[in-house]
Amino acid sequence: MTTPQKNLLNYAxxxxxxxxxxxxxxxxxxxxxxxxxxxxVSDADLQEVLEKLVKSNFLNDRDYAYFYIEGxxxxxxxxxxxxxxxxxxxQKGIDDLHINTALTALDPDEYALxxxxxxxxxxNLQLSDLREQKTQAKLARFLQSNGFNTDVIYKTxxxxxxxxxxxx
Numbered sequence: 368m369t370t371p372q373k374n375l376l377n378y379a380x381x382x383x384x385x386x387x388x389x390x391x392x393x394x395x396x397x398x399x400x401x402x403x404x405x406x407x408v409s410d411a412d413l414q415e416v417l418e419k420l421v422k423s424n425f426l427n428d429r430d431y432a433y434f435y436i437e438g439x440x441x442x443x444x445x446x447x448x449x450x451x452x453x454x455x456x457x458q459k460g461i462d463d464l465h466i467n468t469a470l471t472a473l474d475p476d477e478y479a480l481x482x483x484x485x486x487x488x489x490x491n492l493q494l495s496d497l498r499e500q501k502t503q504a505k506l507a508r509f510l511q512s513n514g515f516n517t518d519v520i521y522k523t524x525x526x527x528x529x530x531x532x533x534x535x
Contacts, residue, residue, distance in 0.1 A: 368415075388426065435452070449477060451514020478523060503524055
């Protein structure tokens with residue numbers, strides 16, 4: 368390995384020590400770093416460094432998908448519905464096979480996620496406010512924008528209006 372390749376590898380390992388990245392995110396970061404470098408490496412050398420990271424399992428899109436979905440469904444981060452999770456992972460460059468496999472394996476409870484997301488949103492509302500059509504429409508749009516499908520939205524809102532605030 369040449370010195371510029373080692374420098375690029377060290378850079379990649381340094382940022383991977385702080386945060387997980389997908390392969391496509393790492394490619395963008397390494398290309399940007401390479402452009403700023405006084406001694407840039409060729410595309411073939413950059414590819415070699417990337418392959419070394421993948422072979423060493425420092426970069427793994429399948430694992431990234433699992434960790435991302437798990438973080439969004441177990442309360443570690445703000446919960447998202449499966450539609451938004453899928454969109455965010457595609458945006459990060461993960462292919463549909465990895466996304467579908469992870470979603471199927473983890474099988475998040477959409478209703479529980481929607482309920483936990485709504486519980487934060489409605490904590491300052493009165494039960495009478497929750498039964499208003501305007502409020503229901505706002506809550507439905509809120510859930511839709513966070514990646515929940517219409518069946519889950521209607522089921523969640525129906526249970527919400529038929530319960531007391533303590534049950535929520």
